[in-house]
Amino acid sequence: MLEQEEQRDELLEKIEDLISRKRYAELRDLLLPLEAQDIAGLFMELDDKVPMVFRLLPKEQAAEVFVELDSEEQEVLIQSFSNTELKEVLDELYLDDAVDIVEEMPANVVKRILRHADPDVRKSINEILKYPDDCAGSIMTTEYVDLKATMTVEDALKRIRRTGPDKETINICYVIDEGRHLLGYLSIRTILLSEEDDVVGDIMDTHVISANTLDDQEDVAQTLNKYDFLALPIVDTENRLVGIVTVDDAMDVLQEEVTEDIEKMAAILPGDKPYLKTGVFETWRARTPWLMMLMLSATFTGMILTHFENSLAAVPILTSYIPMLSGTGGNSGTQASTAVIRALSLGEVRFSDLLRVVWKECRVALICGVCLAAANFVKMMVVDCWLLANPTVTPAVAAVVCCTLVGTVACAKLVGASLPILAEKIGFDPAVMASPFISTIVDALSLLIYFRFATWILGV
Structure with a gap:
C-alpha cells in the first residue's frame, strides 16, 4: 500500500512537470497505459488542470475516466466542454452510466446533456429515469445482445459481431421471441464451442433466473452475488426482457447499501458524498437529529x-x-x-x-x-x-x-x-x-x- 502511494506521488510529480513544460504528447503517452480508475484518482489532485489533461485522452479512455469521476468533477468538465466534446463523451458512455450522471447533475446541466444526446439514447434515459429510486429498473441497462430461438450459431455470431461493440456485455446473450418474452440465455462460451449449424433454441439454457423492474436493487445485487452471475436479466410483469443489471452495477449498489447501513448504525443520517467532500454544516445536519433523539431518550x-x-x-x-x-x-x-x-x-x-x-x-x-x-x-x-x-x-x-x-x-x-x-x-x-x-x-x-x-x- 505504501509503495502504491509512493508510485502515485511520483506519477503526479511527472504530470505536473510535463504540464509546466507543455510536453503534452509525452503526458498523453504517460496516461495511455493507466487504468481509468487510476487516472480518475490522479485527477482529484490536479484541480483546475483537469479539463486540459482530460482533452488529451482518446475518446474511449476519456469516457471510461469520466464515469469514474465524482459528480462534482463531472459537472466541472461538462461546463468546460464544447457541444462537440460533450456529444463525443456521451456517445462513448454506456446507457446506465449516462443515467447515473443525469441523476447526479443539476437541472441546467441535465438539460444540456439531454439536448446533445442522440434521440434514441435520450429516449432510453428518460424511460429508465421513470422507474422509482432503488428498484432494478433504475440501475439496469438496455444495452445487451438478444437472439432469436430460430437462429443458427453462425447467425448468432454474426449478430454479436454486428451489435456487440455497442453493448455493455456480450458474455451472456438472451433469447427472446417476437414479443420480446424471455425464453432462455446463452453464454458466449457455449456459442463458440457449438457447431455453426446448431440452432440457438436447441442449445440455450431455459432455466432463467430473472428479476422484475420494480424489485429492490439490493435484492438484485444479492441475487447476482448468490449465483455468481455476470449479469441478471430484468423483465416486466409480462416476462418481456427490458434490460440487464451487470455485476459492476451490483457492486456499486452493495457498496452504497453497506455505507448507508454503517452510517445508520453509527446514528448518522446517510449521505451521498465522500467524507472529505462533505461540508461541515452538511455533516452537522446528518449527525445532530440522531444525537438529539438519543440525548432525550x-x-x-x-x-x-x-x-x-x-x-x-x-x-x-x-x-x-x-x-x-x-x-x-x-x-x-x-x-x-x-x-x-x-x-x-x-x-x-x-x-x-x-x-x-x-x-x-x-x-x-x-x-x-x-x-x-x-x-x-x-x-x-x-x-x-x-x-x-x-x-x-x-x-x-x-x-x-x-x-x-x-x-x-x-x-x-x-x-x-x-x-x-x-x-x-x-x-x-x-x-x-x-x-x-x-x-x-x-x-x-x-x-x-x-x-x-x-x-x-x-x-x-
Whole structure:
C-alpha cells in the first residue's frame, strides 16, 4: 500500500512537470497505459488542470475516466466542454452510466446533456429515469445482445459481431421471441464451442433466473452475488426482457447499501458524498437529529437514577459499578445486533426465524453472562476488596453486581437480536436498530435490573 502511494506521488510529480513544460504528447503517452480508475484518482489532485489533461485522452479512455469521476468533477468538465466534446463523451458512455450522471447533475446541466444526446439514447434515459429510486429498473441497462430461438450459431455470431461493440456485455446473450418474452440465455462460451449449424433454441439454457423492474436493487445485487452471475436479466410483469443489471452495477449498489447501513448504525443520517467532500454544516445536519433523539431518550437513565437516589446514598459503592454494567450491556447488545443485521442483509435470517434467533441468543447470553460474572466476582474480591483494601466491597455487593451482569447481558442480547428483525418486519431499516439506539435501551434496563437486585440482596 505504501509503495502504491509512493508510485502515485511520483506519477503526479511527472504530470505536473510535463504540464509546466507543455510536453503534452509525452503526458498523453504517460496516461495511455493507466487504468481509468487510476487516472480518475490522479485527477482529484490536479484541480483546475483537469479539463486540459482530460482533452488529451482518446475518446474511449476519456469516457471510461469520466464515469469514474465524482459528480462534482463531472459537472466541472461538462461546463468546460464544447457541444462537440460533450456529444463525443456521451456517445462513448454506456446507457446506465449516462443515467447515473443525469441523476447526479443539476437541472441546467441535465438539460444540456439531454439536448446533445442522440434521440434514441435520450429516449432510453428518460424511460429508465421513470422507474422509482432503488428498484432494478433504475440501475439496469438496455444495452445487451438478444437472439432469436430460430437462429443458427453462425447467425448468432454474426449478430454479436454486428451489435456487440455497442453493448455493455456480450458474455451472456438472451433469447427472446417476437414479443420480446424471455425464453432462455446463452453464454458466449457455449456459442463458440457449438457447431455453426446448431440452432440457438436447441442449445440455450431455459432455466432463467430473472428479476422484475420494480424489485429492490439490493435484492438484485444479492441475487447476482448468490449465483455468481455476470449479469441478471430484468423483465416486466409480462416476462418481456427490458434490460440487464451487470455485476459492476451490483457492486456499486452493495457498496452504497453497506455505507448507508454503517452510517445508520453509527446514528448518522446517510449521505451521498465522500467524507472529505462533505461540508461541515452538511455533516452537522446528518449527525445532530440522531444525537438529539438519543440525548432525550437517555434522560430515562437519569430518571431511574433519581428514583433510586436513596439506595445509592445508602450504599455509595454501587455507583462506581454503573459505567461497567452499562458498557458491558451496550457491548453485548451491539454484538448481537451486528450479527443479526448482517444475517438479515444476506438473507440468512427472516422474521419467521425470530424464535430460533431468540433461543440461540438466550443460550449465548447465559454462557457469556456467567463467565463475565465469575471473572468479575474474582476481580472484586481480589482487587477491590483485598488489594485496594476497600471494606465497602463485600460479597453481598459483589453478588449484586454479578447477578446484574448476568441479567444485563441476557436482556442486551435479546434486545439486540430481536429489534432489527422486528424493525424489518414493520418496514424500518434494521441498521437503525444498532449500537446507539440499543445502548440507550440497555442502559435503562441495566439500571432497573441493578437496583432490583440491590433491593433483594442488600435490602436498600
